[in-house]
């Protein structure tokens with residue numbers, strides 16, 4: 001009896017394809033017949049005739065071809081005249097190679113304890129092995145596959161999930177040095193038999209594990225699938241020539257002519273895919289995107305449609321039909337999906353038969369209507385019958401009617417109507433803003449999985465690789481099991497990658513982590529596509545970004561000073577308080593910057609609250625109420641009390657006056673607010689991604705007007721510090737842009753807190769002071785301040801028409817390139833800035849796409 005491998009473990013695994021033959025077996029098996037054959041060529045033929053070889057040969061591990069150490073791996077793996085690390089015939093041959101696996105009695109290595117032996121500076125070796133509990137039985141009952149690591153005189157045994165299951169030291173170095181196939185060794189109460197050598201490359205990349213734990217069976221012949229995703233559009237098949245078409249083709253013509261110029265024709269399935277997916281052997285028909293849509297598509301969208309098509313048709317990863325389209329915000333993921341749905345619903349490569357009947361689109365509630373509008377915008381209301389679920393349109397109506405083919409529903413409503421939805425067979429599932437599925441345990445994810453729809457597409461504008469566990473959940477959702485179990489994923493990828501990124505990581509750990517990360521990217525890159533804003537910039541109108549430093553009002557300054565002098569802040573700087581008092585202090589300062597009335601409300605709330613338990617908050621607010629006028633009414637607040645509010649009101653007035661038809665609104669994830677062209681960012685967030693989210697609501701495809709963006713900051717206050725933190729972190733690294741990161745996730749040193757809790761009353765702009773800009777230096781270069789120069793000086797360090805390359809947060813060095821000037825500058829050409837200058841101490845301005853014709 002031996003453990004039989006789970007089917008997932010067998011897939012695409014050259015090691016697992018080795019026929020497992022228990023050593024020392026007495027009864028001859030059919031395999032043994034094979035093993036007796038000689039020469040090797042015959043073995044080869046036997047296997048090939050069973051089609052195994054062909055199948056395997058066509059299943060090279062796509063990414064391995066990109067790895068630099070391929071050559072060396074070949075040598076290590078196949079010392080027996082075979083070449084090709086993943087060369088399947090080599091694997092098969094090795095399996096059937098009689099001397100080692102069947103006929104030769106395995107050599108037993110005795111393990112001497114404590115024997116002193118000179119250990120040379122040996123390299124590490126890796127073996128694929130089988131193991132069982134140590135016993136004297138002649139016929140072993142092998143319990144599992146494992147990986148054996150031999151380092152000098154010590155051994156480590158890892159199961160295929162990457163877990164240590166045995167360790168041993170002080171072996172005879174000589175014996176270990178000569179370890180080879182068929183040898184046995186004892187380790188921690190386990191008996192182990194060597195099945196083959198694993199190359200360092202296969203170990204470092206983690207392939208030796210995940211091959212056993214559910215590696216993707218890579219599509220057999222799709223060229224696109226043989227490399228990491230680069231440009232799927234390049235792989236678009238040329239329409240087949242008329243001569244090549246099979247007989248009877250006349251009966252199933254392509255829906256649109258593939259031969260007309262600019263036609264967008266999908267890849268044809270290869271013979272393997274036809275064999276797998278077309279049971280009835282229909283002739284292959286070109287799938288051609290509706291020219292009506294192609295006319296509007298941007299080049300990146302054409303590529304995206306080809307990518308999605310190949311993924312959901314199982315052409316990129318054999319037998320897997322999932323995809324993640326992670327294009328940056330505003331790149332038209334909706335249109336790409338609509339094109340896919342419309343195509344698959346009317347066409348298919350096998351005899352032209354449509355691939356799908358019903359599609360389920362799950363989206364945040366606020367976007368249900370957006371999807372409806374986009375369908376109408378691109379396909380009109382006649383071509384496709386969509387059913388958006390809202391108050392007046394219940395799911396029941398959809399389930400009872402054969403009329404509709406697309407159900408658009410919010411995540412919340414999906415959970416409520418799951419039982420009804422389960423009664424419908426959906427052929428395609430699209431999850432918009434799908435990063436919310438990053439937790440596999442949440443109800444939404446389990447509900448969607450329960451629908452058992454194979455073709456799954458996640459749409460998201462946020463990068464998906466930031467958190468390795470969330471990444472796993474998303475990958476496992478679209479292509480279940482492709483990375484093995486969560487526990488094996490953690491051992492094989494997450495742990496080594498995280499360890500390698502720690503400052504204390506050794507060179508070895510770094511290398512291992514990098515290799516594992518590269519392998520992971522490679523495996524998943526086949527079905528993840530992300531393009532950045534750059535691809536769309538040229539179609540967008542000018543964007544005028546302004547950072548506006550607003551002078552605080554006198555009441556704000558007085559309250560600010562008082563807050564900084566509070567016991568809470570002082571204790572905070574001495575690190576004397578528990579919990580997170582700095583967060584309370586930061587919150588209070590932020591409120592004050594927005595408007596003193598907000599702080600007043602908080603003070604009063606605490607005062608009247610029966611649970612006056614927050615000591616820190618009490619000490620922070622002590623005496624503050626006395627600074628407000630005795631009759632202060634927070635409902636009757638005035639704009640004079642807040643520098644930013646004054647600027648906001650003036651801005652709204654001038655926008656209304658000069659551009660009465662451009663209405664500014666609030667925005668959220670996935671929304672298109674191209675009706676608005678002025679965006680005012682009033683409240684600063686620690687996370688630059690929040691600003692970018694808002695910005696990309698208005699500056700996106702379809703926008704007809706120049707877009708004006710105003711980031712309002714109160715001069716010299718914590719708002720400037722938060723802004724600086726946003727941009728200075730960018731210089732250090734491409735900091736994680738993740739909407740879930742808030743100030744609670746940020747660690748502050750005492751030095752940083754000191755800086756945060758300082759008010760710079762005399763500066764026009766602390767951010768500018770930090771830039772070490774020429775205009776703050778005197779002629780001798782000995783340093784000076786802006787005040788030494790006439791206020792009208794227009795300082796410009798670099799070209800101000802910077803091309804912003806992507807939706808990445810601004811960096812300090814980029815800001816330095818922006819045009820900047822003090823509020824007292826005389827010749828402000830911008831009519832909007834002109835109107836607010838009185839309350840502004842400093843401006844930064846940058847114009848993108850100034851020359852775009854709109």
Ligand SMILES: Nc1ncnc2c1ncn2[C@@H]1O[C@H](COP(=O)(O)OP(=O)(O)OP(=O)(O)O)[C@@H](O)[C@H]1O
Nearest residue numbers: 296297298329330331332333334461670672701702
């Ligand atoms: N080819 C195109 N021509 C003109 N407008 C387009 C084109 N493609 C998309 N758009 C428009 O661009 C806007 C943004 O598209 P969409 O909402 O699909 O972006 P998205 O990629 O889903 O972004 P987000 O991540 O923010 O949801 C929409 O108003 C859409 O109609």
Ligand SMILES: [Mg+2]
Nearest residue numbers: 333334432670
């Ligand atoms: Mg969207």
